[in-house]
Amino acid sequence: MSFPTKQQLYAQFAQADDAVYFASADKQQVYFGFGVEAALNSGDASVVKAWLREQKQPVFGGLPFDKQVTTTSIMAGYFVAPAVVYEVNQAKTWGQPMASWPTITHANQAAIASQHDDTTWVERIEHAITTMQTDVTKQKVVLGRQRQLQLTTTVNEAQLLQDLNTQQPNSYHFVLKHAGELFVSATPERLVQVKAAAFSTAGVAGTIRRSADEVEDQQLADELFNDAKNRLEHAYVVNTIKERLADLVTLNVPTKPTIMKNPQVQHLYTPINGQLTAAVNILDLVTRLHPTPALGGKPLAWAMATIKQLELAPRGLFAAPIGVVLPNGDGEFVVGIRAMLINHQTAHLFAGAGILADSDATQEFAETGLKMLPMMNLLKG
């Protein structure tokens, strides 16, 4: 049987009870997995690490942001070795190939029936800003908010995958379906990639909006590049990555960030590459790095406590390490932002922003609104 088309893979994803899709930002790696060969519900990195060693197929999943979710939801941490995995670019298959593919049907996307926002976010963020202004040891905290949407019908997942590809072509794509839940992320942020002894991560922090006007868009990029607050919040991320990996990796770190452009926002971006000096498992690197100050803060313990105290609901896989591990130990984890969780006809959207002593809470609120647009646009039937 010939290798399936993308449309067939999308249709099969929609039909399957258990399915996963992962694509790298450059789309050089595109995986679809269907069914379950083995699965693990755990948010414990050491349990996951031991389990990964036993798997003979590519494994997909995520460790939660922290240990706050204690149910069997995928948001508490979930990994799956699918019964069959297709890698699209190399036309490679692991496991027992599908005997047949569903016929492709076209149906409208679900629409948004109503939405519920977090109305006290700005107030709570101001509280954190005051703390940082009065205590200079508290430098940065990334605070998230959630939006609940009621949908008119269940989501057309084949259409969602197609739209993800046309609307967010330059981001990573991670979509995980299990037990009636669907987690979707169109993230720009790599946490760690391992390829033999080569290692890559990135600092992605500091944000400004896009403009449809090319000249203004460049002015915005220049403003971001020259803005002291954004450069400082970016430097916290890059410096922390360097410190946390010092004994494991020889690193190549550019001295200045560049600009990364996504359809809704642009970021300060520093790609960081190196060679692994010690024999380490990708999970060890994930636990070393997560959460960087791009998603947690500085100092870390205070930031984690503040996130727990000021956010209204646990993050689960939002802002968490999600990705793929191959049987040879190579793999890639990205950070689960620009994300949502869909459960039947309810969608939970997530977005956060780095808060410093001189942040403007209202401006940060607007930034989180822009960061929700990739997921909002997928749901606009």
Ligand SMILES: C=C(O[C@@H]1C=C(C(=O)O)C=C[C@H]1O)C(=O)O
């Ligand atoms: C927390 C998010 O994004 C993070 C925060 C950023 C910022 O505050 O500038 C930029 C990129 C991400 O590291 C998100 O998108 O939800």
